[in-house]
Amino acid sequence: MTTGQTLLKTNALTKRFGGLVAIDALDLDVKERSIHSIIGPNGAGKTTVFNCIMNFFPIEGGEIRLSEERIDNMTPDRVAFRGVGRTYQNIRLFKNMSSIENILVGMHMHLKSRWWGAVLRSRHSRADEKKAVEEATRLLQYVGLRGKGDVLARNLPYGDQRKLEIARALAMKPKLLMLDEPTAGMNPSESLEMVGFIRGLRDQLGITILLIEHHMPVVMGMSDTVTVLDHGTKISEGPPDHVKRDKKVIEAYLGQSGVGHMA
């Protein structure tokens, strides 16, 4: 399944914060139409990887390529334009905007309407807007938020906020969707539902998924490839079964003494 072409590739990606090395020469190879997970203990630098790919801050070394094109020198909006969408660990919706407005912002770069069009209410601009609202409504329905379009994002329950954030990212029509702990704070049955949903994204929409996750059942259940980070370094990589048995991984998670127990 993971025999496709490489979509995202990092070569010796390095990020330092002052003296702290957050990511140390990381090589990642995310295949097209795969579900690729990044796991690791707290502070391993997982979210930093996302921030580097999105180019929220400059990297200190290495390169990031999306479909062969270098994206590490682009501003975040241009990275987004190349087809990278993401969600955030601590949900970052536009809280004072309604659900549908959140999604419409996600569609920003696909909308053609210009400001003078909006002011003059040109036919083209109105048609564009109408189409956008229809599509946003469809997206809401797709993620299971039917009828909640006018609710302010801040007033949505937690689970719905997660879904809305994914919907907002999907509105960008991304090639690569980076999900930062999509099942955080969910109970097992909700997590399971999320797993099905994420698979659907890949199978139905053909989106490549890069995932940060803590719930091991979620990770092991759906990933094609798992990368394990510890202190900014890759300590293991491969299919879930391989990673699960890797001594280094167990050590990183449970410490030296845990190794015996697991084995």
Next chain:
Amino acid sequence: MSFEIIASSFQHKDIEQSQLRRTLKCGAIGGGTVVALCVFGLINQFMERWIIENLLSLAHAAFIGITLTVGALIAIRSPKLSPAARIFQGFLVGMVSGVFLSILILIMATFDIRNMFVSLSPKLLMFLSYGFDPYTACAVTIIVGGVLGLIGAAIRESPPWLRKPLITGLATAFFIGLFAELLQLAMQYETVDPIRDYMFTWEGQTLTGAITMFVLGFVLSLFWVMRGKQVMANHRAKSHASQRSIRYFLYAIAIVLFLLFPMAAGSFFGQVLMLVGLYVLMGMGLNLEVGLAGLLDLGFVAFFATGAYTIALFTADNEHLILLIDRPLTWWEALPLAMFASLMMGLAFGIPVLKVRGDYLAVATMGLGEIIRVVVLSDMASPLLGGSQGLLHIPRPWIGDFELNDPIHLFYLTLISSIIAAYFAWALENSRLGRAWMAIREDEDVGQALGINLVNVKLLAYGLGAWFAGLAGAIFAVMLGSIFPHSFQLLISINILALIIVGGIGSLPGVVVGALMLIGTPELLREFGEYRFLAYGFVLIVMMRVKPLGLWPSAVRKRELAAAAEAEAQMRATSGQKA
């Protein structure tokens, strides 16, 4: 959970504050305010201004109003007492206020402290003591204070059908009296002469006029309290179509009255309205920046200046004139140039501060705005821009053979411009660009990660905002006929920002309300000179405490507030259960 218990225990304590302490506190608020008014010299000014001719001066009205208010305040703050006890508390509070004033009277009678406090004059002492000797005066002050406090609390405790009409009636009579002179100026027509003579003399409102106004306010308010619900219910019972036609009819009347008012009211009102209109126009522009895009801008006056100077350079017949064709341009021809120049200034302004956020942005833009003013003043630019001598002889605009030379004409010009600006803001708010602005206001990083080009949308916010400021500047230039760098002080930027905040950030009606409040009212109260700025600052502080969302919050902000209140109520309910 432990947090909730702590939070609820605080609320508990708040209610259990001792009654004595509460009474003293309210009394101190009233007494302190009154004493402060005396010390700052406001009372000296107020003495000269009759609300009711030869009977009640503004100074009296201030004393009475403040004491009534604290009387009502203690009644509100003592929910656990019986109504009678609350009214008695009002009496006590009034007396405490009276004690404060008495102490001032005694001090003034005993010591001469005029070298420190110029305002504490013998005249003021005469006024405060009603000609009695100091000790009698103190006794009278305290007793009168008590009675007023009692009345205040009693009004508060009376049923709504009495309370609301009373307050409305008093307020009507007060405001008519306060603005007696302006109203008379507006009533210079023979047809209304009898009404004017009945209501006013040139000294102020007559007693009969005041009583008439009180009765009028009382009756109208009483009608509304008694029958208002039914009227509304009847209205709602009607079909949608007829409801709508009634609404449009009322709108139409309001609009016609509004349009005719400045013409009827004379040129002083016209001038004030014109100024308010200019600020509304600039407020609409700044609202795009601050309200929608969240870009705090304290250098806004620079765009205003650019518009004004461009008009001056292309139309004014003086040595600084720039000829594009063989004659000076007319105002209408120069207007697009002015707006374009402002737009360009907006872009030029935006570029250096693109990466600056929040409070830092406010400081950076403030610096930029000042740079513009200093450059205009400098020797370097003075051959072109006239330096501190400014640019003179700016001709008025013409429509055909009709010269727009009256402030009222220019007011209509501003009005039309403001409506266009408001339409712009309204149309953009629900567009792709408006949503992008709101998104970066909420979370710039996330917005950018969703593909919003920050450079474009920010520059558009600066550019379009500046555009309207340029339009306002163009009108300003012809209003004054000459412009000087001193007209473009930092204070203007601050004023515009303040009026947006007072009106309610992001709200279009709020801009109008804010401008009327902060620009219109001080103009009408011009005779109080410096004191109006004291009041201005005071009003700002009170406003932000009482209505932090502004006088007319935007729908979004209202939703936010409602959500927050709901959450708080919920938290209280749960913590109550647990306790």
